[in-house]
Amino acid sequence: MEELQISLTPEMLALVPVVAAIIQVLKKIPSISKIAAWMPFAAIGIAMLLAYGLNGEVDVLPSVVLGLTASGAYDLLRAPTK
Numbered sequence: 001m002e003e004l005q006i007s008l009t010p011e012m013l014a015l016v017p018v019v020a021a022i023i024q025v026l027k028k029i030p031s032i033s034k035i036a037a038w039m040p041f042a043a044i045g046i047a048m049l050l051a052y053g054l055n056g057e058v059d060v061l062p063s064v065v066l067g068l069t070a071s072g073a074y075d076l077l078r079a080p081t082k
Contacts, residue, residue: 006061015050019043019070043071 023043026032044067051063068074 004061006065008062008065011054012051012059012062012066015047015054015066016070019047019050019067020072022046023071040068040071040073043067043073046070 020043023039023046026042027036027039044064047067047070048058048060048063051066052058065074
């Protein structure tokens with residue numbers, strides 16, 4: 001069985017607070033605050049867009065981890081390690 005390796009570069013990790021700030025601003029907009037439960041998906045999309053702008057290609061799994069970490073749905077510091 002293959003082992004899945006997800007590498008987050010320091011540049012991508014620096015985007016976590018940026019994505020978190022964008023999500024917090026979006027939560028303040030009254031029409032968007034009604035769908036606050038879907039904000040982790042918005043964070044993933046924003047992370048993918050920023051990652052594409054950063055290196056010109058979309059790294060899907062690192063962007064998902066980045067978006068979920070920024071939205072608070074995943075704790076990168078408590079991720080299981082070997």
